[in-house]
Every structure is written in C-alpha cells, then in structure tokens.
Amino acid sequence: MSDVLDCLVIGGGPAGLTAAVYLARYRRKLQVVDAGDSRVGWIPRTRNVPGYPDGIRGTDLLQRLREHAQRYEVPMAQGAVGSLAVRGDAFEAMVDGRPLLARKVLLATGARDVEPDLPGLRESLASGNVRYCPVCDGFETQGQRVAVLGKGLHGLRESLFVAGFDNQVTWLSMGSQEELPPEQLARLRARGVLITDQRPLHIRCEAGQGVELEMVDGRRLSFDVLYPALGLRHASALATGLGAGVQPDGQLLVDDHLQTTVPGLYAAGDVAAGLNQISVAYGQAAIAATAIHNGL
Secondary structure, three states, rough: OOEEEEHHHHOOHHHHHHHHHHOOOHHOEEEEEEEOHHHHOOOEEEOOOOOOOOOEEEEHHHHHHHHHHOOOOEEEEEEEEEEEEEEEOEEEEEEOOOEEEEEEEEEEOOOEEEEOOOOOOHHHHHHOOOOOOHHHHEEEOOOEEEEEEOOOHHHHHHHHHHOOOOOEEEEEOOOHHHHHHHHHHHHHHHHHEEEEEOOEEEEEOOOOOOOEEOOOOOEEEOOOOOEEOOOOOOOOOOHHOOOOOOOOOOEEEEOOOOOOOOOEEEOOHHHOOOOOOOHHHHHHHHHHHHHHHHHO
C-alpha cells in the first residue's frame, strides 16, 4: 500500500488548495489534481475575502493559494479526473488515463455558471459590466441601473436582492412572471423593480461602456450591470457516479464533517451543499481536511 495516497484532492481552487495546505501540515501523503478552470479566475476583483481590504484579482488570489501550497511541497498535477471508483479499501481515480489510488478523496470541483448567449461576455466580465454573484459584489453596484436576467423565483429573488443596494433594477423575466403568485410580484413592485417579460433578441456588451439589450419590440435598454441568474451546474458527477446523494440543484449532500453519503469521500467549496462563497470554501476545506486526517 506504499503507493496509495492518504488523500487525493480533486480541484485546485480555494477549497482544494486550502485543504491541501491543511493536509500537508498534518504530514499526510496527498496529491492535488487540477483541471485549471476554477471560476475564481474570472473574477476581476473580489472585495469580500477577508485580509484583502482593497480587493484582489481572482487570478492573483489563485496564485497566492498555489504559492502557499508549494511552501509545503504539495504535489500538484494538471489534468482531468475521468472517473472515480472504489477499489477495496481505497478509491481509484483515472487521471488522463493514469490510475491513482487514495484512501480518502476530497472533491473540490466547484460549479460553473450557466452562461447566456452573449457576445462580448468574457470582456464584459473582465470590466465588471456582467457579473454573476450579487452576494460577492452587490455592494459595488449601489445606485446603478442593474438588469437581472433569469426565470421564475430564482430571477425574482435575485432582483429583490440587488434592489437592496438602492439600485434601479429591471427584471428580465423571459416570460416567466405569469407563473408566479401575485403576492410574489407585489414584493417586486414594492421595491420599485421594473419587469420586462420579453426575451432579448440581442445582447451587446462594450467593455467599460455598459450593456445594451435589444428587445423583441425593437426597444433598446441600457444598463450599467447585468446579472445573469440562470443557475449553476455543480460538478458533482464523480460523486454521483458512486451513488452520492445530491440536492435538487446538484450540490452534494454532506454531513457536519463535509463527508458525502459515500464513506471516505468528502466535498468542499461550491460542489458541496452551502453558500457559494470563497470564505465558505476556506472553512469547509479546513473542516474536511481535519476530518480526513482524524479518520486515517
């Protein structure tokens, strides 16, 4: 069993790298496998991560986390885990066709935002005209013209949330407002949220110049910020392939120690049940890594 890892960490974002530091300091034999697509890298500047009062670029935060792990000589490999299986008392992960055995596995595979078909999306993300997380950066939108693109209760709730920052909010309901009870729509009106039920024909973004929407009736609507509220796809397939339980939204069910319903398989960060925040990922990683250490 000398070639079996104590723990395989899948994912090199805030959760995975924090867990790696903890496990390394516990003197555990581990390996981080990272596909290199953490959505933290798309953050132009985050201002609600403790310790960075002036904010920090997502790419810079990832680099600092990697440097921290490298201080403890954490082995980090670039690659994708194609499958995960139970082999006796261990897990077997196939990484680009190569098997890795580990007694415990921590999934820190995160989630991906459902992106609208929006030309110039990447450039507008970089400039801050298009954003995905009002919990993260709603504070920075105060007093602006903000549009929320999303259906049903999810779009309605995000519109209410953004309106709490004294914004002029328009909910682009994509024709879904008729599905909602009148009392829910009354909450929007009480907060001064406008509702447009038509679908945009075209969405144009100019970096640093705002967002322009062309509607079906020919109107052109301009905003400072657009929040797509189309949901997340949580990267939980490796766990569900082993029978792990999930919430309806795809987040993995975990116990107080961040263990999934599969013994020995843990999850931290956006893929685990909980609030999708960098600070939450840190805390979950610390709890999971400590539980893994104690269970070995």
